[in-house]
Amino acid sequence: MELPQTLSMSAVSSTLGIFERKKKRDVHLGDRIFFWVLRLLAIGVMLLLLGITLNLLRVSFPIFSKFGLSYFVTNTWNPVTEKFGAGAFIYGTVVSSLIALVISVPISIGVSVFLTELAPRRLAEAVGFLVEMLAAIPSVVYGLWGIFVLAPWLRTTLQPALASTFGFLPLFQGPPYGIGMLTAGIILAIMISPTISAICREVFKAISLQQREAALALGATRWETISLAVLKSSASGIFGAVILGLGRALGETMAVTMVIGNRADISASLFAPGQTMASVIANEYAEATSDMHLAALSAVGLALFLVSFLINSSARFLVWRATRKSKGARA
Amino acid sequence: MNEDLSLRDFRRKLINWAMGAVLALAAALVLIPLLSVFAYVVKQGISSVNWNFFTQLPKPVGETGGGMANALLGTIELVLLAMLVGVPWGVATGVYLAEYGRGKFARALGFCVDLMTSVPSIVVGLFTYTILVMPFKRFSAMAGGASLAIIMIPIVARTTEELLKLVPNHIREAGLALGIPRWKVTLWIVLRGSMSGIITGVMLAVARVAGETAPLLFTAFNNSYWSFKLDQPIASLPIQIYNYAISPFEDWHRQAWAGALVLVCFVLVLNLSTRILMRQPRSTR
Numbered sequence: 291m292e293l294p295q296t297l298s299m300s301a302v303s304s305t306l307g308i309f310e311r312k313k314k315r316d317v318h319l320g321d322r323i324f325f326w327v328l329r330l331l332a333i334g335v336m337l338l339l340l341g342i343t344l345n346l347l348r349v350s351f352p353i354f355s356k357f358g359l360s361y362f363v364t365n366t367w368n369p370v371t372e373k374f375g376a377g378a379f380i381y382g383t384v385v386s387s388l389i390a391l392v393i394s395v396p397i398s399i400g401v402s403v404f405l406t407e408l409a410p411r412r413l414a415e416a417v418g419f420l421v422e423m424l425a426a427i428p429s430v431v432y433g434l435w436g437i438f439v440l441a442p443w444l445r446t447t448l449q450p451a452l453a454s455t456f457g458f459l460p461l462f463q464g465p466p467y468g469i470g471m472l473t474a475g476i477i478l479a480i481m482i483s484p485t486i487s488a489i490c491r492e493v494f495k496a497i498s499l500q501q502r503e504a505a506l507a508l509g510a511t512r513w514e515t516i517s518l519a520v521l522k523s524s525a526s527g528i529f530g531a532v533i534l535g536l537g538r539a540l541g542e543t544m545a546v547t548m549v550i551g552n553r554a555d556i557s558a559s560l561f562a563p564g565q566t567m568a569s570v571i572a573n574e575y576a577e578a579t580s581d582m583h584l585a586a587l588s589a590v591g592l593a594l595f596l597v598s599f600l601i602n603s604s605a606r607f608l609v610w611r612a613t614r615k616s617k618g619a620r621a
Numbered sequence: 622m623n624e625d626l627s628l629r630d631f632r633r634k635l636i637n638w639a640m641g642a643v644l645a646l647a648a649a650l651v652l653i654p655l656l657s658v659f660a661y662v663v664k665q666g667i668s669s670v671n672w673n674f675f676t677q678l679p680k681p682v683g684e685t686g687g688g689m690a691n692a693l694l695g696t697i698e699l700v701l702l703a704m705l706v707g708v709p710w711g712v713a714t715g716v717y718l719a720e721y722g723r724g725k726f727a728r729a730l731g732f733c734v735d736l737m738t739s740v741p742s743i744v745v746g747l748f749t750y751t752i753l754v755m756p757f758k759r760f761s762a763m764a765g766g767a768s769l770a771i772i773m774i775p776i777v778a779r780t781t782e783e784l785l786k787l788v789p790n791h792i793r794e795a796g797l798a799l800g801i802p803r804w805k806v807t808l809w810i811v812l813r814g815s816m817s818g819i820i821t822g823v824m825l826a827v828a829r830v831a832g833e834t835a836p837l838l839f840t841a842f843n844n845s846y847w848s849f850k851l852d853q854p855i856a857s858l859p860i861q862i863y864n865y866a867i868s869p870f871e872d873w874h875r876q877a878w879a880g881a882l883v884l885v886c887f888v889l890v891l892n893l894s895t896r897i898l899m900r901q902p903r904s905t906r
Contacts, residue, residue, distance in 0.1 A: 324804030325721065331713040332726075335778070336733045338771060342744065345751040400647025408644060417648055419896075424655050426892050428832025430859045431881045434866045435658045438665075438874070480654045487651070511637035534739075541741025543835035544859075548867060568743050568835070575750070576760075576839040591747040595740060602739035603732075 342595060350589035352582055361589060367554040367570075369578070374586040376593070378554040382471065382564040383594075386546065387539040389475025389560065390482055395532055398483045399521075402490035407516050418491070425484035433548030436477045441468035441549055444476075449561055464559040467551065472560040474550040478539045486535040489609055493527030494520055496613045527612025533605035537598050543568040567594045659885075666882030669875050674883075679845055679861070685872045689880055691847050692861040695762075698849075699841060699857055700831055702766025707773030707830075708823055712812075714774065715781025720807055722782070737775035745771050746836035754840060762848065762855040765841025769830040776829060780822025784815040821895045828891035832884055834859035858884055 353361055353374060364375030401421065405414045445468030456462045497520055505515040521528075551563020552573055565573075567590045578584045673688045680687030718731055745768050753764035788811050796806035812819070842854040843864065858880055865877035 318802050320805070321803045324807070328713050328717040328721070329726075331710055332717045332730050334710070335714050335737070335774060336730060338774075339733050339737060339740075341752070342740065342748040345748055346744075349751050349755075397647045397651055400644045401651050404644040404648045408641060409648070417652070420652055420655055423889070423892065424651070426828065426888050427655075427658060428834070428859060428884055428888060430832065430834040430862050430866075431658065431662065431885055434862060434877055434881050435661055437866055439657060439661050483651055511633050513637040513640040514633070516640075537739055541739075541743065543741065543743040544863060548863070568741060571743050571747065572835055572838055575747070576842065588747060588751075591744050595744045598739055598741055598744075599736060602736060606735060 343592075346588050346592040346595060350585045350592050353585040353589045356582075361586075362593065365554075365556055369574070369580065369583045369586075372580065372582045374582070376567070376570075376586070376590050378556050379565050379567045379570050379590055380593075381556050382550065383540055383566040383568070385471055385560075385564070386474040386478055386550065386566055387536055389472060390478035390539045391532065391536060393476065393479035394483045394486060394535060397479075398486035398531075398535070399490055399528060401483070402487040402494060403516055403520065405487075406491050406494040407520060408512070421484050421487055424480065425488075429481070429542065429544040430548075432477055432481060432545040436473060436545055436549040437469075440476065441473050444468050444473055453561075460558040461560050464557075464561045466561050467563065469549055469551045469563060470561050471550065471557075471564045474546045474564070474566070475560070477545045477549055478542055481542055481545060482535040482538045485538050486531045489531035489534060490524075490528055493524045493531065493609065493612050496527070497523060524612060526608055530605045530608030530612060533601055533608065537601040537605060540601070541568055541594060541598050543572050547572045567591075662878065662882050662885050665875070665878035666880075669879035670882055674876070674879050678847070679876075681845075682870065687876075689856075689858065689861055689876065689883075691844065692856040692858045692880070693883070695841070695844070695848065695856040696831060696858040698762060698855060699765050699769055699837070700827055702762065702851075703769030703773055703830055704823070704827065705770075706767065707770035707826070708777055710770070711774040711777025711826070712781050712819060714778035716785065716807060716812065718778065718782040719785035720811070734775045734778050737771075738779070741835075742768075742772055742833055743835040743838075746838060746840055749836065749840045757852065759852065760840060760842035760854040761852045762841055763851045765837050765855060765857070768836035768840050769833060772830050772833060772836065773826045776826040777819075777822055780825070781815075781819055784818040784822070785811055788814060817898065821898050824891050824895050828888045828895075831891075832859055832888055834863055838863075 357364070357374065361374065362376050362380060365377035365381075366373045366375045367378065368374075401417075405418055409417065445466050449462075449466030449468070449472070452462045453466065501519045501523065502515055505519040510518060546566055547569040550566060550569055552565050552569060553563040554565045554570070555562065557564070571587050571591055571594075574583070575587050578587055673686060674690075675688060675693065676690050677686070677688035678691055679689065714730070714734065718727060718734070721727060722731070749764045749768040749771070753767055754760055792814070793806055793811060796810045797803065801810075837857055837860050841857055841860070843860050844854045844856045848855040862877045862880040862884065865873040865880070868874070
């Protein structure tokens with residue numbers, strides 16, 4: 291697939307090379323205009339990203355000049371007295387995303403293994419389609435469902451059960467509100483599993499058939515083949531998929547805002563309400579009137595942007611390496 | 622010794638069987654929330670999706686009835702605004718990546734496009750707030766549309782790029798050999814040939830942004846009336862669902878479910894039809 295394309299690419303580039311050299315003498319003004327229009331629009335895309343960074347920096351500047359970087363580790367939030375510290379939101383984002391990963395990672399890997407290795411083709415296609423639909427449902431609909439279906443179920447069924455079995459842990463103590471960190475984590479788990487499983491499937495598909503056949507030929511069972519030939523050799527790709535899922539969980543806003551309870555507190559219990567970086571912006575930005583309050587929220591947004599930038603670029607690198615390496619091995 | 626072996630084989634088979642069951646269970650488990658969301662959205666929403674829902678303005682607190690007509694129209698307006706900017710810009714970026722996609726600049730551009738797909742949508746909202754709401758001191762449809770456009774651009778760009786890369790080079794060469802300038806080859810042969818695919822990509826991008834709520838919260842804001850002005854706040858379906866869902870009123874909850882049903886149907890229809898569109902050319906090829 292790769293090879294013929296590069297060959298013909300070089301063929302066309304040499305053709306175009308001649309063409310372009312000729313262009314400089316002739317009047318192919320249209321080509322130049324076309325190229326520069328495209329290039330300007332492309333530069334515009336890059337400027338958008340730069341603009342996001344610079345604008346958020348500009349707007350959040352007052353908060354950094356007043357509180358410095360300690361803004362991100364202190365935990366006070368009082369818009370009236372203009373005392374700000376984003377610690378609770380960072381805690382909320384980290385905890386809710388971790389809950390999401392703990393639930394979603396094993397299930398997503400399981401689904402993608404089932405779909406690529408075990409399920410008959412028809413079934414795999416149908417289930418794969420449904421999992422994709424999971425990603426297509428708008429966040430606000432998940433939030434609505436979370437408020438009226440998931441939260442009541444947690445309050446009456448899951449949380450009491452957790453409290454009576456694992457109640458000795460501080461994680462599962464306190465009154466079961468239904469709304470809170472755990473609910474947000476579960477909703478996030480649902481929302482990131484299509485992302486993780488889609489990438490896992492790509493990674494698994496990139497592993498050559500021979501590797502599986504080799505394991506089977508040595509007498510391995512299906513499961514042994516999966517664990518030896520598939521899972522072990524795609525560890526870094528799976529890791530990349532998990533990190534991409536994490537990136538999605540961090541930035542997810544609406545569903546979380548609707549079920550997390552929105553209280554800027556750090557509490558050991560997962561049943562307690564909390565607040566994430568994204569949810570505090572969603573909740574307060576439109577009503578924020580003082581410059582300091584806007585700055586505080588923008589600083590949270592800036593941090594969110596930079597963290598998701600770091601996470602996504604590293605994850606993409608991992609996935610790219612995992613899918614490229616095995617393709618090379620196949621050819 | 623022999624018994625030992627058969628015992629071990631039995632254990633291996635048992636593990637094999639058990640793990641297969643666990644994996645199948647994982648697949649079943651992941652579908653439960655999907656089915657539950659569908660079931661509840663249909664069950665709770667269907668009774669309230671009626672003529673009033675599509676034709677009436679929302680009623681003030683305390684009065685029952687009313688609809689989401691302005692929010693529906695608002696979403697359509699916002700999506701059209703977003704398409705007006707996002708589609709040409711996204712397609713142009715995709716064409717650049719596919720046709721001039723060698724060299725450092727193009728690689729940097731591809732990286733930027735990838736990163737843009739992963740910017741949290743609430744951050745996009747913050748950005749448009751700083752450039753389109755702050756200076757004018759007013760929430761506006763323009764700002765809302767711009768947020769959605771920024772979300773659309775990378776999606777459209779990537780689809781366009783992938784489609785154009787599928788166009789065999791001999792088609793470009795044939796055009797060039799006829800003496801057609803390159804820009805005409807790109808526009809009238811390469812791009813035109815991939816038109817149906819690009820439209821599919823645009824539809825997917827529309828399905829994605831139509832349900833976006835976070836970037837509209839403080840850009841388009843909300844409006845209880847009809848709105849056709851670019852510099853005025855405008856209602857939209859997702860925002861209306863959100864406001865109604867977190868309100869304490871039964872009647873608003875009912876309408877939120879109805880709104881969710883309409884939104885989910887819209888998104889699903891777009892997704893399904895793109896799937897059918899995408900499948901057809903492949904089966905005839």
